[in-house]
Amino acid sequence: MASFPADRGREQPESLEFVDRAEDLVLYGDVGRGKTHLAIAIGMLACQRMIPVRFLAASSLVMRLRKAKDDNRSDAELKSIGRAGPVIIDEPGHLPIDIDGARLLFQAGADSYETRSVTSASNLESGR
Numbered sequence: 001m002a003s004f005p006a007d008r009g010r011e012q013p014e015s016l017e018f019v020d021r022a023e024d025l026v027l028y029g030d031v032g033r034g035k036t037h038l039a040i041a042i043g044m045l046a047c048q049r050m051i052p053v054r055f056l057a058a059s060s061l062v063m064r065l066r067k068a069k070d071d072n073r074s075d076a077e078l079k080s081i082g083r084a085g086p087v088i089i090d091e092p093g094h095l096p097i098d099i100d101g102a103r104l105l106f107q108a109g110a111d112s113y114e115t116r117s118v119t120s121a122s123n124l125e126s127g128r
Contacts (some may be wrong), residue, residue: 013042019051019086019117027121035121039088042119046086054084058092058105058120065104078111086117 012018018025025042027035043053056064061081068077081087087108097105112118 013038014045016042016046016049016051019046022114022117024117025119027119029123031123035123036090039090039119039121043086043088051085052083053086053088054081055088055090056081057090058097061089061108062097062101062105065108066101069104074107078108081108082111082116084116086119087112088119088121090121092120092122 013025027038029035040055043055046053065074065077068074092105109118
């Protein structure tokens with residue numbers, strides 16, 4: 001089961017204050033512990049509060065960005081993703097991504113930096 005650090009309770013993600021402050025949220029833990037479920041619940045809470053959300057598997061996001069790059073419309077695709085309040089990326093690092101895909105994913109993250117909240121759910125340690 002997913003749990004929160006001792007200094008943070010479940011009220012903090014439920015309040016969605018981190019979304020208003022354009023802060024990021026990383027859900028990390030072992031397989032089958034509820035990270036994706038929690039990310040979806042956060043997205044649904046945002047929708048209930050009329051906040052537009054994007055939920056994307058990391059591999060799908062890379063494919064979208066790669067196709068947009070090939071079609072010479074990267075800026076338009078990033079803008080489309082950016083119309084959401086929070087962006088939720090599920091399983092970054094779950095499938096291998098080549099260097100070009102990693103650059104595209106980094107660009108999407110950099111584009112969101114300090115402008116919108118990004119939530120990611122992964123079972124991989126940071127730095128892997």
